[in-house]
Amino acid sequence: MVRFMTSLMLMVCLLPSARAAIDAYPFPDEQHEVRYQSLIAELRCPNCLNTNLAGSDAMIAEHLRREVHRMLLEGKSDDEILSFMYERYGDFILYEPRLKTGTLMLWFGPLVLGLLAGFVFLRMVRRRAVSRALTAEEQQRLESLLQEKGQ
Amino acid sequence: MSDTTETVAATNRGLMIPLIVFLLLVVVLYLGFSLKDPHILPSELINKPFPVFELRDLHQPGQMLTREDLLGEVALVNVWATWCPNCVVEHPELLRISREENIPLYGINYNDEIDKALAWLARRQDPYRFSIVDDEGTLAIDLGVYGAPETFVLDSEGVIRYRHVGPVTPDVWRNEIQPVVELVRQVSSARGSEVATSG
Incomplete structure (x- = not known):
């Protein structure tokens, strides 16, 4: 009630x-x-x-x-x-x-921020994608680990 | 080893960027939200001529008032109404200004009833040289008024030089309106003497 x-x-x-x-x-x-x-x-x-x-x-x-x-x-x-x-x-x-000088930020601010975010995102993704080759030592360890798993 | 320290340094630098962006955002939002009262709209009419009108005089219903009646010297125009609580707040200061300060004060009685307005002035005393009856709010709309009270400073040619939204307190008079009035007077008299010498 x-x-x-x-x-x-x-x-x-x-x-x-x-x-x-x-x-x-x-x-x-x-x-x-x-x-x-x-x-x-x-x-x-x-x-x-x-x-x-x-x-x-x-x-x-x-x-x-x-x-x-x-x-x-x-x-x-x-x-x-x-x-x-x-x-x-x-x-x-x-x-x-x-659309005038005082409202430029309002109109294009989000676009600029979006582009900036996209740019940063791309850079981060690309940086992660670059991987160096394994050293001989690391290669060996990897193989032994895989073997352990396989058993 | 030096490789690792470099990576760590780079990561730290990377971490700084969001922090900087965040701080910038804090500053921008602080300025946006605290320093400006969002209820107060910037006036579009500063440095524009006072709008043309033809409206009744509150005290002499037969008499029409026009823009010409506001010209001649630096003047104050105050938008008031009986339904407006802040108009009661500013009333003593308006009375004081009308008695002690050497400046004409005109009223715009905004969206009101004539009987009520006359009774209101009779009870509280009348600080205005005359009050313009704007019962349909047309003059108020031309002035960009969206509430009451509002006070405008006009130069002698009827150009709007300043607008104050909200009650005129002694503080507002001393720190905002009076300095503007004096400045406008100085500019007008300088221009006047210029005209005199060139003519």
């Missing part, structure tokens, strides 16, 4: 986030609606550290969703809407940051 109550309370606590972005904005056609959904999914709520506009209850997220809706109806392109947000809130608001 206690467990049931706990899970029930947890569910209740989680409810607001589940019904966060249902503002019911009217759109002339489905295409606008789809674009709206994808825009609010790729824009990050400036007041939350890791929630998109679609999933946030914050006041600012609500306002920005309204702005996205307004601009869509005004006939703005996706790019124009993203730029509008970028000019005001900067890199933070885009889940896919723009």
Whole structure:
């Protein structure tokens, strides 16, 4: 019973986030609606550290969703809407940051690290593969060991 | 024998590399996580003109305020609301600034109700020369505001020179905002005299 109550309370606590972005904005056609959904999914709520506009209850997220809706109806392109947000809130608001000097590390860092790791790995493998020939003494010991096993 | 020592030395050197990488990572992550508050977004609007707007005056509903009303001298613009707990925190300092410091302070009443806002100011006293009613948050969005309070320093031509996110405490005034105000004034007056001599 206690467990049931706990899970029930947890569910209740989680409810607001589940019904966060249902503002019911009217759109002339489905295409606008789809674009709206994808825009609010790729824009990050400036007041939350890791929630998109679609999933946030914050006041600012609500306002920005309204702005996205307004601009869509005004006939703005996706790019124009993203730029509008970028000019005001900067890199933070885009889940896919723009390519510029400050974000080079972000874009290519993983690639560079991956290449580096591959290079180190190859070197290690190659170093292990190089084996020197056995000395006569070692050869003898090996043979005697093998013979022992064979008996 | 010398062969073995060399191999050992090489192995030791090899062991150092992960250690160095690890230490570098520690430094980078330390800088990334501790020195910067991730809640504070760098402003895109520094050195850009204050956005154009046309919004009501909180105290005179018939009166429209525009960007022009903020120009003329170095000024502070403070974003506030009755729902914002930190606005209560900074209020005494704003009152002090409005009385003692020689700088105009304008308010943006952000996403609020006019009655509540007027009552709030009546109860706590009004530090603002006027408050702009931004009940839909459109001006706030143009300013890149994502919460309240926020405080902007404008130069006399209405260019945003500084932005402070969070309450203006006496400490923030002394160490952040006042030095900026003085610098902006110096730059403006230098530019002013330059214009005067060249003209």
